Amino acid sequence: MKINSLTPDTIILEELGTRLAKHRKQRGFSQDDLAREAGLGVATLRRIEAGEGSQMESWLKLLKALKMLSGVEQLLPESIESPLAQVRAQSKTTKRTTSSGKRWGDETE
Numbered sequence: 001m002k003i004n005s006l007t008p009d010t011i012i013l014e015e016l017g018t019r020l021a022k023h024r025k026q027r028g029f030s031q032d033d034l035a036r037e038a039g040l041g042v043a044t045l046r047r048i049e050a051g052e053g054s055q056m057e058s059w060l061k062l063l064k065a066l067k068m069l070s071g072v073e074q075l076l077p078e079s080i081e082s083p084l085a086q087v088r089a090q091s092k093t094t095k096r097t098t099s100s101g102k103r104w105g106d107e108t109e
Contacts, residue, residue, distance in 0.1 A: 001015050003015060010051065013051040013052070013053070013054075014050075015051075016051070016052055017048055017049040017052075018049070019059030019062075020048060020049055020062065021049045023066055023068065024049075024066065027066060029067040030067075031045050031049070032067070034062065034065055037065040038058075038061040038062045038064070038065040039061055040058055040061055040062070041092070044058055045062070048062070060072070065109060
């Protein structure tokens with residue numbers, strides 16, 4: 001299931017819980033094993049996998065235990081480059097010429 005801005009929060013939590021359970025099982029962890037590895041109670045893990053409310057700290061502990069913490073960096077990257085800055089950077093490296101080989105005059109060497 002794709003998550004987007006129209007997906008209700010309850011559905012997002014259920015989907016994330018389902019995904020967490022799949023990753024846990026794929027890595028060979030029982031709920032008891034993962035909870036112990038993450039330093040959480042089994043009841044907490046069960047609630048998270050059921051899509052019930054949870055604290056960010058619990059998610060971080062679980063992601064660390066599953067060695068998936070790098071995904072957090074993608075949620076909120078440290079720096080954000082605007083699309084305009086990306087276009088400007090590209091235009092500096094791309095020479096603009098017409099099909100006849102003429103230059104526009106705004107290219108950088």
